[in-house]
Amino acid sequence: MRMWARLLAGVRTPGVGFRASGGLLRVSGGAGWKQQHRQASSPEAALKKTPLYDFHREHGGKMVEFAGWGMPVQYKESHIASHMHTREHCSIFDVSHMLQTKVHGKDRVKFMESLVVADIAELKDNQGALSLFTTEKGGIMDDLIVTKTDQGYLYIVSNAGCADKDSAHMKARLAEFKSAGYDVDLEFLDEALIALQGPSMSRVLQQGLTDDLSKLTFMTSTLATVFGVPGCRVTRCGYTGEDGVEISVPQSRVVELTEKLLGNSDVKLAGLGARDSLRLEAGLCLYGNDIDETTTPVEATLVWTIGKRRRQMKDFPGAEIIVPQIKAKTARKRVGLVSTGPPVRQHTPILSPDGKIIGEVTSGCPSPCLKKNVAMGYVDAAFTKNGTTIQVEVRKKAVPATVSKMPFVPTNYFSG
Template sequence: MSCVNPVVFYFPQPSLKKTPLFDFHRENGGKMVEFAGWSMPVQYKDSHIASHVHTREHCSIFDVSHMLQTKVHGKDRVKFMESLVVADIAELKDNQGILSLFTNEKGGIIDDLIVTKTDCGYLYIVSNAGCADKDSAHMKFRAAGLDVDLEFLDEALIAVQGPTMSHVLQEGLKEDLGKLSFMTSTLATVFGVPGCRVTRCGYTGEDGVEISVPQSRVVELTEKLMANREVKLAGLGARDSLRLEAGLCLYGSDIDETTTPVEAALVWTIGKRRRQTKDFPGADIVIPQIKSKTARKRVGLVSTGPPVRQHTPVLSPDGKVIGKVTSGCPSPCLKKNIAMAYVDAAFAKNETALQVEVRKKAVPATVSKMPFVPTNYFYG
């Protein structure tokens, strides 16, 4: 019952990129699929649902080494990054990160990313695998003429997610995890592996970390983490349903270059100072939208009956098409169907009764607040 989208099962092809954990996944029963040009595990011996529930109740490891990791060096690094994204990077404290958006001149979203202002003299960026070529070219182009040096990393990246993560990881750290709050980062030796960047974040809605680790040591680190019985491997299927329960967007499905931050209900990513200076790409379009609203808006939907999938039409109570679903799946935690959709703004209010067209039949649906399942981020 996987709800990753889009994912296609395949027989291994030499042209697909492989993460440093590729062989490890196969040795541990990973079912490999094509995703954003990479061979990635969609699930393991456990079902997608079992992995999802295990992450909510215990701790799971996700391979996210396909993501693009970048260091931005140079005295103009903050100025450079603010010329690309909507966040207030200058206001970040050392080792603090923020979710932000690359925008284009029309206010569309080129990609979503996490920017961390480290105390090591560089910005640390993590952005999406499917946008890696586009993002790297975009950054190189905008860096021209500035005192900026871009370093694209070949480090592995694993996400350790779930309520028992801190207990599991603390055994391999000298640093006190209780002092590492959500969206903060530190360099550390983890279970004897030096040079790891540990960032308290993730895309499941649970407490968790992402660990950037040298490729040559990632299998060793993963095995040491899995020595704890709390920990299991999880794949793309669980990651997708977890992020959807948490109300988090998937680039290419829920947001893209035709979507503005206001339409996507991501106004909170735009820094207060940036709204005043209006100096990010597309600001002339995005800022007026904050006050005047937009014709459509991203909302959450809850329904029962047959599952709601991407591209499902959303209907008004009288049967008119007013939008479409961008992501959807049965929620393992709620035992209901959940989805994100863009609908006409007049129908975007929470608790509004709508319909979704599934298998040519109108099924009742209700606009819902997101996240669908409460998040458990650690704020200290």
């Protein structure tokens, strides 16, 4: 345990380093984080701030610049302690920096299906799906969750680092649809968003709900009053692999709601560091690291996000490239990796048993739960079978590794 504590000690998160600058910690390191990192001559003044920014600082949050926002990387407890608390109890994550959008109008489904790979038409009311914005070249522009609400709109949550790109993309398509006479409109929300994640989430949250939370299963959503705060959208989903919810809440009430949740001794605040190691143990992709416009859904092993009807119709961006890959396979594929010894980080070369470069790590960290290194990356097709023995090059030395099934730590999504 001590070795792993040393590896993860201090202000660290997988593939990312932090350093102090003008009273604020700055992000450096991983490419995905670099893409979302903006230098600023006046760090704090130039940053966008969530409605919980001051709250984080008051509670000991160590703030970093991420995707142009000032966000907490951790609090007074260590990264490991926060990670394990989420696995064993539950934690609050501020995800207000993410882009929340409503799509209105009778042609909203047709509009959204012109942009993403999901079969939105087949979703039931208040059911959501993980989907992908794809390019005409078959690359992934972003990953997002689309929820088909019973309130006459689609509710979309997409990544903070892609917010400008995503909003511009949707606006451009909106102009095309409107000029063609379709009934559709976009509304970009100014709500806060918090995630309550962990095995005790249901017990904690149920105390502040009149609705029966056992009826809200994984990837379903409802409007509710939460601990006296009306107008909250509660969606059972998350980025940790644990049972959890994301709660969209009016900005003016988010501090109040967060304080009420923290009134339960099972609940603690958690930051970006724990969120990243939790998602990696769960085998979940980070946009900019593990998926981007140079990777297709097939290469990224995200074929399951593409609706059956959509595959048959080939009516989503890049379908002419992506759909044939499903049968023909691809030259490379995203896989999980497990190793011992020195940590495996982003951009680590992946080697064949005889030392030839066969790929590259896209995310990696020491796993607090497993006490060994976990990573994901892309390798040549011949090396993708689970159990395949390969090597990773760490500090110019070849270290044994094994291709592993993901998730590395079993997920605990609530299916009823």
